[in-house]
Amino acid sequence: MRPPLLTIALLSATALGYEILLMRLFSIIQWHHFAYMIISLALLGYGASGTFLAFVQARLLNHYPLALLINLALFGLTAMPSFLVAQQIPFNPEEILWNWREAVRLMFVYLLLSLPFFFAANAIALTFSKFNKLITRVYAFDLFGAGVGSLGVILILYVIPPLGALSLVSALGMACIAVAAWELQLSKRLWIGAAVLLSMAIAVWSEPPSGLVLSPYKDLSQTLRVSGARVIAERFSPMATLQVVENDRVPLRYAPGMSLNAGSSPPAQLGLFSDGGSMGSITRDSGDPQAVDFLDQLTSALPYHLQHAQRVLVLGAGGGMDVLQALYQDSAEIHAVELNPQVIGLVSKDYAEFSGGLYSKPGVQLHTAEGRGFVSARDTHYDLIQIALQHSSGASSAGLYSLSESYLYTTEALQTYLGHLSSGGYLAISRWIKLPPRDTLKLFVTAIDALRVAGVEEPGKRLILIRGWQTSTLLVKNGEFTADEIRAMRDFSQQRAFDVAWYHGMSADEPNRFNIFREPYLYQAAQALLGPHRQSFMEQYKFNLQPATDDQPYFHNFFKWSTLKEILELRGQGGMPLLEAGYPVLVATLAQALLASSLLILLPLVFLKRRKQSSDSSGISQLRVVSYFFAIGLAFLFIEIAFIQKFMLFLHHPLFTASVVLASFLVFAGLGSNWSKRYSMQKSYGQGVKWAVAGILLTGTAYLLLLDTLFAWMVAWPTIARAAVSIVLIGPLAFFMGMPFPLALTSLRTAAGTLIPLAWAVNGCASVLSAVLATLLAIHFGFTLVVLLALLLYILAALEFPVRSVNSV
């Protein structure tokens, strides 16, 4: 019998596509970090498969073709219903701390979604065991399939909406059965093929019983509850699902932090939603400036009142509010940068008339690009760089494994923006006000650092911070603020009942007049952060204000362990909003994954130990098997995730980067696995692993040292060229990384194959833990350390290679 290689490739492609799709779907119906937690835990289905097979593999292998077909069928049959049932379970993350039922619901969701992965993993692991001399080849097809699947699902999501894509993936899952029947030359393959075709047709053509069930607490759900609200346009792509909402009866109005003294309200607007979360609005522009004068009543209007801004750059243009504001302020040249081309399409085509032809007005130049990449790739200087208020969802919607990384607000990013300001130009960043202040202050420290790096001795003279009751705006000037500018800023704020929180030379009685905090927190903090006690202030502050860097791009992480106890004690008083959810959810994910993994790995260990007592085995140390596969399982994903991040700064576009890097890693690792068969044929497994690890160490270290320089040199190259360079760079590293797993797995076949399921369980669990750990480590120590740790783990793996025990037997 020949191994069903195409089946494995197709199954692997489908399973990876399914994983990415689930992430997409859960980001729409829930929130990103919970989506991440749910999918991570569901992926433990892979680990569970190893545990399951440790018990029953022998019996299943006796009926391999049937066992394979059943698992393939179960994968195809559960893929769709698992999600459909899971989305009906009313899980509300905010209730989980006081309602144990929420935890039970969450557990159900995990279990349901882990089923398809469990069956897919069974099919792959059984094939490894059945064709244990050809593991390098089977694994090559497994990885190659996964690589194709990761790209394929992205392409599919451009033409089919997420739920339709799920039907397609289910159908492909079933197609695996027909391919397997044909590859295994089964006598009833024709009948099987016909049955599969029929069920595929049903899967693709039958309408799911319900559409997507969004959490009732998401912005879109809330907006649609109001009578008269209706979705008038919907767009989907792998980046995001967009909805435009109109309400004739109860007009939508979005004017973030508008002055209390503003006499008029915003004109008619259309709500713009990305993955069910609000991303601003499209404002009707009838050409009458008075109708949009609310734009002059926002804190973000400040820079226009200090100096006329001729050339303006708006990063994250979205529905176009900041572009309209620049037009209102008579800027002559406005560059609007938006990542999602469909957002641009909606404003510039579908609702061009509504928006008064905003994006095609004279002076407005539109760019589909990622903000920071756009700035760094050009040599243009601007009088004003305005970073729009809305939360950038780009990185998180790429989010294979990201937890709110943002390269828009790192110290290096601010340096880049400052380097592209004309003499006397401003960088303006607006944020929502939080109490106690968090992001406004972190941004302030980041600006101080960026200015200091640029050689500015007194950064305080180049900073202005104002705030209303809802928003704050920070101005960073390329030069020192003049007395005239300060006077204009004070007038602007006074007229609009905004408070001045910082300018050089302000008096202590100025900062808390209109929007009164218990203490003038922002002013006090600004003073401390600019003064000699900055370090102790930051240490004592109850939120993390450490500026984000490109190596630790977690601007949105404000969590401090030292504050956790206090916040939990305040639970009864409603203190939970003080807890910044992202980080604790990540830790909770790790804790749950650790617990489940320990069980999944310990169970087969105990089982194998008993069995060993009754019948002698090969003498291979199980501990070595566990530590080897754990090390390479962790290391593979550490490197993959860290490099997705590293290449993000080079390729700029988050989704594009994740696709290119992930697919390159998988495909080249597949080639590596296939190539490593020359070692397995000579039974020199250990030697093969040593060579591979040497290769990984060499390329990995070289990249750590050289990538930044290389990227800086090529940053202005065309996208295609940069993508090609990325593939060429990833190739060799991934090639070597594809070898340690299949070589070691093949070496275990002498142990009557009982160790193969154990290795599979360990690898499955380690992969899940790795993704979560990599993010946690990057938050605390940066991605460079994640790569270094991975290299160390590979060294450890080479030393712990289990086959040594075989040699000694």
Place this chain on the structure above:
Amino acid sequence: MKYVLLCYLLTSLMLSGPAPAGEDEQYTQQRMELMRIIEQDVRETSVHLDRETLDPRVMKALAEVPRHQFVPDSQRRYAYQNRPLPIGHGQTISQPYIVAIMTDLLKLTPGDRVLEVGTGSGYQAAVLAELVREVYSIEIIEPLGKRARELLQRLDYDNIQTRIGDGYYGWEAHAPFDAIIVTAAADHIPPPLIAQLKPGGRMMIPVGSRFMTQQLVVVEKDSNNTVTTRLILPVRFVPLTGAH
């Protein structure tokens, strides 16, 4: 067989009929316990609230209003726990402690006329109605507004008028108001609401997610019509651990 059927009918009638006296008593006890918890929380948060205790009238109002009537049946057993509860339609009934301090911060007097934007369950309106002469409440989600109206009528709150519609423009016919409470967080304060606030009046806006209030914004209009806001953290939490 007939006997069994009779027993069944009698039992079902008892279960679906009015709550036995014991149940009401139980709820009253739970409400009193909740009052004790709120008092304690207020003492602990006094640094932000500028007071050690809440106005006794506010506490009395909270002790009077049967919160369990305002939550769905499935949530009734949690009605007197100090936490927000889902009431359907993606809306919640606020945490009692937050309701208490929001009501207190409005500094109401018995003759006041109050506007509420966002009736929700009707609980906040009922609490206000215990304290002032007239309460006007607007709800934008039709089924919620209807449910609240029926409930408030059933509980004999004659001084509450409700309406289903857009609260952005306030309720011009009954303006100006001594106090306004906007229960759904907004990205800006609607200018018509500021206009309908009496000089010397106060407006309260809780800001946060649908489920949890993060901070309270008190909008004050002085006798010169100058409008200022106060941002209040409703929990005992200071951002700095000590001197620096």
